[in-house]
Amino acid sequence: MVHGLNSFRFFAFFIVFAYHMGLFEFGYMGVHAFFVLSGFLLTPIIVNMKEHLPTNKYFINFYGRRSLRIFPLYFTYLFMISIIAYVSLEHFNYDVGDRFARTLDQLGWALTYTYNFFAMSSAYEQTQTITHFWSLAVEEQFYLLWPLMIFVIHKTSVKRALIIVILSGPLIRFILGSIVMADTTNSFNTVNLAVYTFTLSSFDAFAIGGYFAMYVKPVANYKIIAFAGVVVILGFVAEYLSGVKLDIRSLGYGNFMEDSYKHVWGYTLFSFVFAAMLVNVKAKTFFPLIMENKLLAYLGKISYGLYVYHFPLTYFVGHELGDMSIYVKAVIILVMTTFLAAISYKYLEEPLLMKKDKYFPH
Secondary structure, eight states: OOHHHHHHHHHHHHHHHHHHTTSOGGGGHHHHHHHHHHHHHHHHHHHHHHHHSOHHHHHHHHHHHHHHHHHHHHHHHHHHHHHHHHHHHHHSOOOSTTHHHHHHHHHHHHHTTOHHHHHHBTTOOOOSSSGGGHHHHHHHHHHHHHHHHHHHSOGGGHHHHHHHHHHHHHHHHHHHHHHHHHOSSOOBOOHHHHHHHOGGGSHHHHHHHHHHHHHOOOOOHHHHHHHHHHHHHHHHHHHHHHTOOOOGGGTTOOTTTOSTTHHHHHHHHHHHHHHHHHHHHHTTOSSHHHHTOHHHHHHHHTHHHHHHHHHHIIIIIHHHTTTSOHHHHHHHHHHHHHHHHHHHIIIIIHHHHTTHHHHSOO
């Protein structure tokens, strides 16, 4: 993979980390950047696999490769955090804000990759141990459905299919938001969180990533920056007109696109921003001195582990560090997370990743 794409992974993780540390209100969109990146990377691969592999190999090889990438760390972590939660509760009577108790109660949602549906409901409560796995559930559902969609359409219709999915995204979010707002049974979470975690709410992000990877050429960096600037200004204007308190840390899109129907159009605009960046990053023209940096590329390579481990450390280590400066806490927790992710990658993830081409060539 191009170094720059791994660096993009790291920056996507880092703004999520900053969000969970309370430093950057826009950071929740790092997850959305991951969705765009997944569509950008995997759509061309899936199309190519369909053209060159028989049907059984097409599905077996794709799902096999994804399983070797995703499952080992995911299920190892769930096993370990379950043991830690059980031992902490039963033998040490240690639990911060009932997080370990909630972990054991909600474990089934994580094990079945359906946590995002639980997050949509009014029964949802954060655990900080598996809460962030809602996004991995969406990714896994994308892995399940995307190859099926590509398989059933003719190769000449891929572009049209991607456009249809892109156009359907805002409509799906509008309909879902309307359903949640009209709900009188209080069965849903808030509109913004229900829309944010619903699978089909993010499928236009995957499609935009795929479309840009296959059909869009690099443009001048200043055009991408200018477009991003217009999107940010539009967000602040919408907040001002809605009477929302402005916060520079949200870049005009705070609290999961809560105001001005941003849950309908905001995600689409930023998907285009991220996808345009990725086209230039792949071409090594988007600030290459930064994006091609080997350290950042390495951190991006271990970003899956960074994402998995950071949230429990943010919460529990942050709690134990007490009233220490939030910036000092952030540095300590980031170093701990990086160490864990590096060990995890070297001894758990990488040995299995090296077998992908042997057993499931694409």
